Amino acid sequence: xxxxxxxxxxxxxxxxxxxxxxxxxxxxxxxxxxxxxxxxxxxxxxxxxxxxxxxxxxxxxxxxxxxxxxxxxxxxxxxxxxxxxxxxxxxxxxxxxxxxxxxxxxxxxxxxxxxxxxxxxxxxxxxxxxxxxxxxxxxxxxxxxxxxxxxxxxxxxxxxxxxxxxxxxxxxxxxxxxxxxxxxxxxxxxxxxxxxxxxxxxxxxxxxxxxxxxxxxxxxxxxxxxxxxxxxxxxxxxxxxxxxxxxxxxxxxxxxxxxxxxxxxxxxxxxxxxxxxxxxxxxxxxxxxxxxxxxxxxxxxxxxxxxxxxxxxxxxxxxxxxxxxxxxxxxxxxxxxxxxxxxxxxxxxxxxxxxxxxxxxxxxxxxxxxxxxxxxxxxxxxxxxxxxxxxxxxxxxxxxxxxxxxxxxxxxxxxxxxxxxxxxxxxxxxxxxxxxxxxxxxxxxxxxxxxxxxxxxxxxxxxxxxxxxxxxxxxxxxxxxxxxxxxxxxxxxxxxxxxxxxxxxxxxxxxxxxxxxxxxxxxxxxxxxxxxxxxxxxxxxxxxxxxxxxxxxxxxxxxxxxxxxxxxxxxxxxxxxxxxxxxxxxxxxxxxxxxxxxxxxxxxxxxxxxxxxxxxxxxxxxxxxxx
Numbered sequence: 001x002x003x004x005x006x007x008x009x010x011x012x013x014x015x016x017x018x019x020x021x022x023x024x025x026x027x028x029x030x031x032x033x034x035x036x037x038x039x040x041x042x043x044x045x046x047x048x049x050x051x052x053x054x055x056x057x058x059x060x061x062x063x064x065x066x067x068x069x070x071x072x073x074x075x076x077x078x079x080x081x082x083x084x085x086x087x088x089x090x091x092x093x094x095x096x097x098x099x100x101x102x103x104x105x106x107x108x109x110x111x112x113x114x115x116x117x118x119x120x121x122x123x124x125x126x127x128x129x130x131x132x133x134x135x136x137x138x139x140x141x142x143x144x145x146x147x148x149x150x151x152x153x154x155x156x157x158x159x160x161x162x163x164x165x166x167x168x169x170x171x172x173x174x175x176x177x178x179x180x181x182x183x184x185x186x187x188x189x190x191x192x193x194x195x196x197x198x199x200x201x202x203x204x205x206x207x208x209x210x211x212x213x214x215x216x217x218x219x220x221x222x223x224x225x226x227x228x229x230x231x232x233x234x235x236x237x238x239x240x241x242x243x244x245x246x247x248x249x250x251x252x253x254x255x256x257x258x259x260x261x262x263x264x265x266x267x268x269x270x271x272x273x274x275x276x277x278x279x280x281x282x283x284x285x286x287x288x289x290x291x292x293x294x295x296x297x298x299x300x301x302x303x304x305x306x307x308x309x310x311x312x313x314x315x316x317x318x319x320x321x322x323x324x325x326x327x328x329x330x331x332x333x334x335x336x337x338x339x340x341x342x343x344x345x346x347x348x349x350x351x352x353x354x355x356x357x358x359x360x361x362x363x364x365x366x367x368x369x370x371x372x373x374x375x376x377x378x379x380x381x382x383x384x385x386x387x388x389x390x391x392x393x394x395x396x397x398x399x400x401x402x403x404x405x406x407x408x409x410x411x412x413x414x415x416x417x418x419x420x421x422x423x424x425x426x427x428x429x430x431x432x433x434x435x436x437x438x439x440x441x442x443x444x445x446x447x448x449x450x451x452x453x454x455x456x457x458x459x460x461x462x463x464x465x466x467x468x469x470x471x472x473x474x475x476x477x478x479x480x481x482x483x484x485x486x487x488x489x490x491x492x493x494x495x496x497x498x499x500x501x502x503x504x505x506x507x508x509x510x511x512x513x514x515x516x517x518x519x520x521x522x523x524x525x526x527x528x529x530x531x532x533x534x535x536x537x538x539x540x541x542x543x544x545x546x547x548x549x550x551x552x553x554x555x556x557x558x559x560x561x562x563x564x565x566x567x568x569x570x571x572x573x574x575x576x577x578x579x580x581x582x583x584x585x586x587x588x589x590x591x592x593x594x595x596x597x598x599x600x601x602x603x604x605x606x607x608x609x610x611x612x613x614x615x616x617x618x619x620x621x622x623x624x625x626x627x
Contacts, residue, residue: 041559042556042559045552045555045556045559049548049552053545053548053549053552054541054542054544054545054548055539055541055545055548055549056539056540056541057074057077057078057081057539058078081538081539082538084538085534085535085537085538085539088534088538089531089534092527092530092531092534093527095522096522096527099370099371099520099522100520100521100522101367101371101372101518101519101520101521102518102519102520102521103516103517103518104515104516104517104518104519105514105515105516105517106514106515106517107512107513107514107515108512108513108514108515109511109512110511110513111298111299111300111511112298112299112361112508112511112513113296113297113298113299113336114265114290114296114297114298114299114307114308114508115290115333115334115335115336115359115361115462115464116288116289116290116291116333116334116335116336116338116340117288117289117290117308117331117332117333117506118286118287118288118289118331118332118334118340118342118346119260119286119287119288119289119310119312119329119330119331119504120280120283120284120285120286120287120329120330120331120342120346121259121283121284121285121286121329122283122284122314122324122326122327122328122329122330122348123284123285123324124238124281124282124283124284124320124323124324130241130242130244130245133241133244134238134241134320137177137234137237137238137241138322140177141153141230141234141322144181144182145230148182148184148207148226149226177237179427180209180210180211180233180236180237180427180434181209182207182208182209182229182230182233183207183208183209183210184206184207206222206223206224206229207222207223207226207229207230208220208221208222208223208229209221209229209233209236211432211434211435211438212432212435213432213435213436214431214432217435218435219435219438219439221438227325230322231322231323231325234322234323235282235323236434238281238320238323239281239414239415239425240425240426240427240428242281242414242424243414243424243425243426244426244428256272256275256277256287258313259285259287259312259313260287260310260311260312260313261311261312261313261486261489261501262309262310262311263289263308263309263310263311264308264309264310265289265290265297265307265308265309266297266299266300266306266307267305267306270289270308273292274289274290274292274297275287275288275289275291276288276291276292280342281414281415282323282324283330283342284324286340286342288340289308290308290336291336296336299507299508301511302507302508302509302510302511303507303508304356304505304507305507306507306508307505307506307507307508308504308505308506308507309503309504309505309506310503310504310505311486311501311502311503312329312349312501312502312503312504313500313501314327314328314329314349314351314499314500314501314502315327315351315499315500326348327351327499328348328349328350328351328502329348329349329502329504330342330346330347330348330349331346331347331348331349331355331357331504331506332345332346332347333345333357333359333464333466333506334464335462335464337389337390338389338390338392338395339387339389339392339394339395341394341398344394347468349502349504350470350502351499351500351501351502352472352473352499352501352502353470353471353472353473353502353503354470354471354472354473354502354503354504354505355468355469355470355502355503355504355505356468356469356470356471356505356507357466357467357468357504357505357506357507358466358467358468358469358507358508358509359464359465359466359506359507359508359509360464360465360508360509360510360513360514361462361463361464361508361513361514362462362463362464362465362513362514362515362516363460363461363462363463363513363514363515363516364460364461364462364463364515364516365459365460365515365516365517365518366457366459366460366518367459367518367519367520368459371518371520372457372459372518373456373457374456374457374458374459375391375456375457375458375459376458376459376460377390377391377458378390378391378395378396378458381396381454381455381456382454383396383399383400383403383451383454383455384399384403384419385399386398386399386402386403386416386417386418386419387399387417388417391458392458392461393455393456393457393458396451396454396455396456397451397452397455398416399416399417400449400451400454400455401413401416401440401444401449401451402416402417402419403419404440404444404449404451405425405436405437405440406419406422408436408440409425409430409433409436409437409440410430410433411423411424411425411426411429411430411433412424412425413425413437425437467509473501473502473503486501
């Protein structure tokens, strides 16, 4: 028994260490039980991920951990691959958010709706409402040409006698023309050429005119060509004369039968119900065929016999030679409910020639929204549509210029529609409008007004690709009977027969028409496919590998939260002073003993001395000696 008691003897320090080890072991077991779904450290988490993931190359970070060189090499390679992959991801995302499109070309075969066709006389007419003023303007121009070029322009004999009202109007016109005379320009100096000036080298001079405002700030409009200068100067005064007519209907003097000798579509005769009339300041009387949306023409077959055929008179009767320098007719093909801008898309028809125009229809459909800045109907464009037609880019640009003209100059340009509450520019009411107009026109062409940026392309538009062929008409062997029939039917009595008529044929070349459409080049499905291709290229993985990576991130966050929570809880247990320590706190307290103060150390020693001692189990007194 004495031997067993001696064997059970253990120093008090050893006993304390054993108790501490048991407490630490118990604490570790508790921690493992509390982290059943997670890991006890970041290292354990990372080792488990690298050992079990399906991402290629990750296992090398673990299996080569005893070789630091290999570990470093595979770590650099792994993260470099990751960087390259995400660089490729950035390129794919940038391409996706640039919204690229694919162009789709489709050929369709169907019965085609015939487009609208506008034909103008190229003959600005001497309307009766302004005839006297035009005659006076011709007289002034005659004298101007005589002063500048020593050229005596012959004018037709007219009755120059007029009433007192017309004489006052003529004096007013003379006054305003003298305020804006043609001048000869040399080396940026404008000088007036007196009547009896000595002869000069005409090639050293430019012709132009000066427009000034109320502050005597002048704008010099000069031309290297005398023909262009005279036409522009004459046109400026001609527009002022037209603007003085109070009612535009006074200029509506249609003479369809005297211009259109024959009209046929699909071998059927067309009449007045198939056209509309409007007046153009420079191109004269214009007639638009097939513009009635209620009964549009359709082409049953392609070819010259299944289109529109016109015989037109091209003789300039009572014309204005200083305004129109060409003879013939001007034709333009456009879509219905679109204005005919003859300056943009029209071309001239020659007298004595049969012009055959073949068409190919082409439709363009653009993607709106994020893919382009096109507009569906112009409602989202910050420019008011002044035309009674649907939105087109040219309609918007002209409307933008007209609105700026009204705002800056106080009046509207005669060539464009009149806004509400405005009036056309006339130098009898707006003396400086010419100066304002030419200054504004220069800003418009330089896009200072921003019209070309404000006006966007329509998302859907129809265009017609034209090709023309020419032949002599009528031929030499048939002209006698052709002109005889025209003289009998249309009272055609022109002396110069060859230059008096022309023929125009407009038809579809084929039934097929082309549609240019757009489709998204990079959709969400395409993006995911490209991302998957890059992931497989750099890591040979799948969607499940991405889920493994996501799981790693979630586990990392969870472990960080739990470890942080444990650290915070342990700090709270140590913070309250004077609280009785328990068995678990005792071990922690002994670890922290050097940092505690003396009173606390004394208290702990008192607690330790109260622990049971194995010495108390030994017999005392004589019994101990006896043994």
